[in-house]
Amino acid sequence: METLKGKVFLIVDAGSEVGQMVAKTFAKYSANLSLCGSVDDSFVLNGLASECSARGSTRVITVEMKDANNSREIEGAVKRTLDEFGYLHGLVYLVDQVLTKTFHETTLDDLNRLHTSHVESPLLWVQTSLPHLKATKGNVVLLSSGQSQNSAVGVFPYALTKAAEDHLVRTMALDLAAYGIRVNSICPTYPNNESDGCNKQRQNIISSLSEYIAYLSTDMATCITGQCVAVGNGFTVENPTNVS
Secondary structure (H helix, E strand, C coil), X not given: CHHHCCCEEEEECCCCHHHHHHHHHHHHCCCEEEEXXXXXXXXXXXXHHHHHHHHCCCCEEEEEECCCCCHHHHHHHHHHHHHHHCCCCEEEECCCCCCCCCCCCCCHHHHHHHHHHHXXXXXXXXXXXXXXXXXXXXXXXXXXXXXXXXXXXXXXHHHHHHHHHHHHHHHHHHHHHHHCCEEEEEEECCCCCCCHHHHHHHHHHHHHHHHHHHHHCXXXXXXXXXXXXXXXXXXXXXXXXXXX
């Protein structure tokens, strides 16, 4: 996908399993990357930066954060990216905080914690990045979940806040369309056990969603916005503790 070459993308939670795959996929298409993640993932981020450079990225930086939900740290991460590259073409928000509780077990603290990660934080990231995305008519991709559309027993707070995240995508897409900014989300459903076959399927799903995120970030997807795209939804969910 030639239209990613030389463009700058900020990836939030780049040290996660999905984040690493997304970063490597973007690197394969010669995108320049700002890899944001927890200070606890510093070793992973540094190794990932080296691998992305080897795969095709001309420039890669890492931004370590104590709290990816903190407005000052978000401002610092975006500023660091702009200071390094001068512009920003896309924001990829991959934070996915899973909590397995039923309706009866869920507390307001549970809901508030997940709402912060799945709704408030991506809102702050987009608002902070907005002036720079306006300048490039960039795009935003969030990582949601198949549970936002087809929930299961035992994931009440997770499914509820992921559904809110999906609607955040749809409403942001409407508001930001006037600036040429597109907003979409990917909603993966993973296999429901830890067998070797299911682990392989999980990796295939992560690889597929990474390619789709890359596609959504290209000029070829200029007419796609406000979409919550299901990936891997052919699996039956029987054990929600092993899905996201």
